[in-house]
Amino acid sequence: MRIVVAHNRYREAQPSGENTIVDAEIEQLTAAGVEVLPFLRSSDEIPSMSKAAKALLPISPIWAPKAQQELSDLLARHRPDVLHLHNPYPLLSPWVVRTAHRHGVPVVQTVHNYRQVCSSGLYFRDGVICQDCRGRALGVPAIVHRCYRGSRAQSALMATTLAVHRPTWKSVDRFIALTSAVADHLRDYGIPDERIVVKPNAIPDPGSPAPLGEGFLFLGRLSPEKGLDLLLEAWRRHPDGALGPLRIAGDGELRPLVEAAAAERADVTFLGPLDRAGVRAALDASAVVLATSTWHDVLPTVIIEALASGRPVLGTALGGIPYLVGADGPREPVGTGPAAAHSAVAGSGAAPTPLPAGTTPGEAGWVVAPEPAALAAALPAARAGAAASASAARARYERTFHPDVVTKRLIDIYADVARQATAR
Template sequence: MKIVVAHNRYREAQPSGENTMVDSEIAQLTAAGVEVLPFIRSSDEIPSMSRAAKALLPISPIWAPRAQDDLSRLLREHRPDVLHLHNPYPLLSPWVVRTAHRHGVPVVQTVHNYRQVCSSGIYFRDGMICQDCKGRALGVPAIVHKCYRGSTAQSALMATTLAVHRGTWRSVDRFIALTSAIADHLRDYGVPADRIVVKPNSVPDPGAPALLGDGFLYMARLTPEKGLDLLLEAWRRHPVGALGTLRVAGDGELRPLVEAAAAERPDVVYLGQLDRAGVRAAVEASAVVIAASMWHDVLPTVIIEALASGRPVLGTALGGIPYLVGADAPHEPAGTGPATVASAVAGQLPPPAGPSGVPAGLVTGEAGWVVPPDPVAMAAALPVARAGAPALAAAARARYERTFHPDVVIKRHLDIYAALAAPTRP
C-alpha cells in the first residue's frame, strides 16, 4: 500500500504536538510495511523563500499553486492508494484535496483542531471559549478581533479561506476524529457520520510502569488557553508542601508566571522545555499528571504519555480530555455527571454540590478525574487526585494498552486506508 502523508509543519521554534504525532505516525506506518510518500512543507521555509514565492503567500491558504503542481507530479509518478492530510496551512492549502480527487486518489484527513470553522483553530479568544464564528458563512468576528496571528489582514484571509473551502472539506472521503468531541464537531459542521472514524493518536510504549512518584506534573505550552494560571491559583489555595511537588514543564509567553511561583514556593519546580528522556523522567517522578486546559483541547499528548506510564490524570472537563481519561460516559451520583459539569462550565449554574466528601463538579473516570475549568474546583480536586492515584494507576495503564497503544492504533489506521483504497485507478 502506498500512502501520501501531506503536512505543513509548524515552526520548530514553537513546539508542536501535531508535528510530533505526524512524525510518529509515519514511523509506525513504515514499520507496518506501508510505503509512505511524505509531502511535507514547513513554515520555517518562509523566511528563505524567493521574492516571487513570498508574493504568492497571501493566496497560499486558498490555493498554493506550486504545491498543487508538486503534488500532481507525485501522484502521477507513484499512483498512491490514499492521500492522508494533516495541517494544510499555509503552504499546502486545502486545495490538495481537490488535486488528489482530480487524480482519482481518495483523501483522509486527521482533524487536529477546529479550523474548519475557527480562524485560530482553538475556539478561544481573550481568555475564554469563543464560538462566535460558528454557523456563519464568513467568520466576520475573527476579522474584527484579529484572531489569526493578531492581524486584521491575515484574519480576513483565513476567514475567506474557510468560507471558500467549506465544500472542499465536505468532499473529504474520510475524517479521522481524534476524540468523540471532534466527531461531534464534524457532524455539527455537516459531515455525514459514516465518513467519520474516531481514532486517537498513540505514543510509544515506555514499558512496565515504574512505581508511582509523588506530587503532580503539568506539561504544556505555557500559553493562556492551556490553563497554567488556573492551576497556579488552585495550587496557592493549599499550604506549601501539602500536596507534594508541582512540576511544570514547557515554554511560552506565560513562563514568567511559573518562574515567579517557583521563586515564591519551594513546592513548585520549573523544569523548562524537556526532551524525550526528560519527559519520561518527569512523568515517573510524579503520581498525577494535570491537563488544565481552558479551551476544548483536542487531544493533549501528555495525557497519553501519562496513561502509558500508569499515571492517572486530573483534567478540566473540556474537549477531548474526558474521553482520554474515560470520563466522557461515567456512572456518577446525581448532580456530578457530565451534563451537570458542562452546564457549570458554561456558566449556566454554579458547580453542583456533590455527595459527602466529593468535591463539587468532580467526575471520576476510568483513568482519572475531570472538573470544571475553575480554580476553586481544581483546588478541591487536587488532594482527591493525590490520595486516589494509587487506586487508578493500574487502570490508567490498562486504558493505554487497550485504546492508545501503537499496536492497537495502527491496526485501526490501516483498516481506514484499506476501506478507501480503490482496486484500480483512472
Template sequence: MHVLVVHNRYSSAQPSGENKVVDQEVALLRAAGHRVGLFERRSDDIAARSLLGKAAVPLLVPWNPAVRSALAARLRADRPDVVHVHNVFPLLSPAVLAACADVGVPVVATLHNYGQVCPPGTLQRDGRPCTECVGGTPLPAVRHGCYRGSRAATVPLAAGLLVNRRRWWSGVQRFFCISAAQRDVLVGAGMPADRLAVKHNFVPDTHARRDGDGEHLLYLGRLAEAKGVRLLMAAWDALAADGGVGVPLVVAGAGPLEGEVTAWAAGRDDVRYVGLYDTDRCRRAVARSVAVVAPSTWLEAFGLVVVEAMAAGVPVVAAGHGAFVELVEDGVSGLLHRPGGSASLASCLRRITADRVRNREMGRAARRRYEQGFCPAVGLERLVEGYRAAIAARSGGGDVPPPAGDGSGPRRDTRAGGDGGSR
C-alpha cells in the same frame, strides 16, 4: 499499502502534538510493512525567506498553486494507494486536495483541531469557549481578530475556510476525528457524518512506567492561556497559601507565557520551571509524577499528554470538558475539575496527592485504559481501516458509515467539545 503523508510541520521552537502524532503514525505504518512517503513543508523555513517571500505567506494560506502542481507530479510519479493529509497551514493549503483530485487518489484527513469550523481552530475567544462561527460564516472571527489577536492575520484563515469548505467536504473520502467530542461538534456544524470516523491518537509503549508513588506534579505542554497555565498558577498559589500538597509542581514547556511562568517560579521551593524537555526527558518526567495536570480552558480535541500519562501508569487531573471527559474516567483513572475553576482544580490536586493508595489504584486503571484504547496495535488497526474505507469509497466500492464512538469505551454526552493542536 502505499501511503503518502501530507503535512505542514509546525515550528520546532515550540512543542507540537501534531508533529509528534505524524511522526509516530509514520513509524508505526513502516514497522508494520507499509510503504510510507512524505510530502512536507516546514514553518521553520519561513524565517529564511526574503521580506517579499514572508509578506506573501498569508496569500498562500487559502490556496497555494505551486503546491498543487508539485503534489500532483509526486502523485503521478509514486502512485500511492491513499493520501493522508494532516496540517496544511500555512504553506500547503487546501490545494493539496485539488492535486489528489487531479490524479484520482483517495484522501484521508486527520482533523487535529477545529479548523474546519473555526479559523484559529480553538473554539475559544478571550479565554472563553466560543462557537460563533460554527455552522455559519467565519466573519465573526475576523471582526474579533481571533488568530493572534489580529484581524489582518485572521483574514487568510477565514478566507481559506470560506472558499475551501466544500472542497474539504467533497474531496476527502474519510475524516479522522481524534475524539467523539470533536466529531459531535463537526457533525453539528454540517460536516458529512458518514465520513467522520473517530480515531483516537495512539501513544507508543516505551515501557517507562511509574515505580513508586511519584516525586512531583507535572504540567507538560505549551505555555499558553488556552492550556490553562494561568489557571494552574492561581490554583497552586491557593494551595501554597494553605500549606501546599507535599510535592513540588514541575512545569515543562515553552510558549507565549514563558516569561510570566519564569518570573512566577523564581525563588520558590514548591515550583520548578524546567523549560522545554526533549522526548526522553518528557517520558522520564511523566514516569516520576504523582499526577499529570491538564487544565486546558479551551475545548481540547484530544489530549496527547493525558494518554502519555496513562501509558506510564500515572493518573491525570484534567479539565472536565472536551475530549478529556472521554479519556479520563473521573475518580477511576484520574480526576476531572470544573473547567476554568481554580478552586476546583486546587481541590483535585489536593485529593490526587493526599491518598497514595488511591493514587496507585488510579495509576493502574489508567494503564489498563491505555492498553484497551490507545496502544500502537489499536492505532494501526484504525489507521488501516480508514485507508481501506477511503479507497473503497473513491473506487465506487461503497462506503460504510463509521460508528459514532471508537469502540474503546463507553460513549458519553460530549457535545461541549475536544486537543490536537491549535495554530
C-alpha cells in the same frame, strides 16, 4: 498499500506536536509494511522563497498552484490508494483534496484543530473560549479581532479561505477525529457520522511503569490557554505542603508567573524546559499528572504520556481531555461545561469513594469544571486515589493509545476508504 501523507510542517522555531505526530505516524506505517509517499512542505521554506513565489503567498491558503502541480505529478506517477492530509496551511491549501479527487484518489484527513470554522484553530480568544464564527458564512469576528497571526489582513485571508473551502472539506472521504469532542465539532460543521471515525494519536511504549511517585506534575507550554492561572489559584487554596509537591515543567510567556509561585511556596518547584530524559524522570517522580487547559484542548499528548507511565490524570472537562482519561460519557456540545458530578474512584476496583461535587471520574483519572473551586476540591481526592488508579491508567494506554493498536486502526481506515472508492 500505498499512501501519500500530505502535511505543511509548522516552523521549527514554533514547537509543534503535530509535526512530531506526523513523523511518528509515517515511521509506524512504514514499519507495518505500508508504502508511504511523503508530500511535505514546511513554513520554514518561506524566507528563502523567490520574490515571485512570495508574491503568490497571499493566495496559497486558497489555491497554492505550485503544490497542486507537484501533487498532481506525484499522484499520476505513483497512483496511491489514499491521500492522508494533516495541515494544509499555508503552502499546500485544502485544494489538495480537489487535486486528489481529480485523480480518483480518496482523501482522509486527520483533524488536529478547529480550523474548519475558527481562523486560529483554537476556539480561544483573549483568554476565554470563543465560538463567534460558528455557523457564519464568513468569519467576520475573526477579522475584527485579528485572530490569525494578530493581523487583520491575514485574518481576512484565512476567513475567506474557510468560506471558499467549505465545499472542499465536505467532500473529504473520511475524517479522523482525534477524540470524541472533535467528532462532535465535525458533526456540528455538517459532516455525517459515516464519514467520521475516532482514532487518537499514539506514543511509543516507554516500558513498564516505575513505582508511583509523589505529588503532582504539570508538563506543557506555559501559556494562558493551558490554565496555569487556574492551577495556581486552586493550589493556593491549600496550605503549603498539604498536597505534596507540585512540579511544573515547560517554557512560555507565563514563565515569570510560575517562577513567582515557586519562590512563594516551598511545595512548588519549577523544572524549566525538559528533554526526553527529563520528562521521563519528572513523570516517574510524580503520582498524578495535571491537564488544566481552559480551552478545548484537542489532544494534549502529555496525558497519553502520563497514562503510558501508569500515572492517572486530573484534568478539566474541556475538549479531548475527558476522552483521554475515559470520562467522555454523554457530553454537552463543545463549548459547554461538564456533565453532572459522579462519585467513584476511577479504575480502583474497590468500593466507591465519594468525590467532591463537580468531579467526574474516568477510567484513568478525573475531570472537573475549569473553575478554581472545583479544581481545588478535586486535588486531595486525586492524591488519595492515585495509587488505586495507576494500573487502570496504564491499561487504558495499552488498549487505546499503544502504537500497535493505533497503527492497525489507521491501516483499517485506509483499507475501508480505498475499498469504497473502488466500489464507486
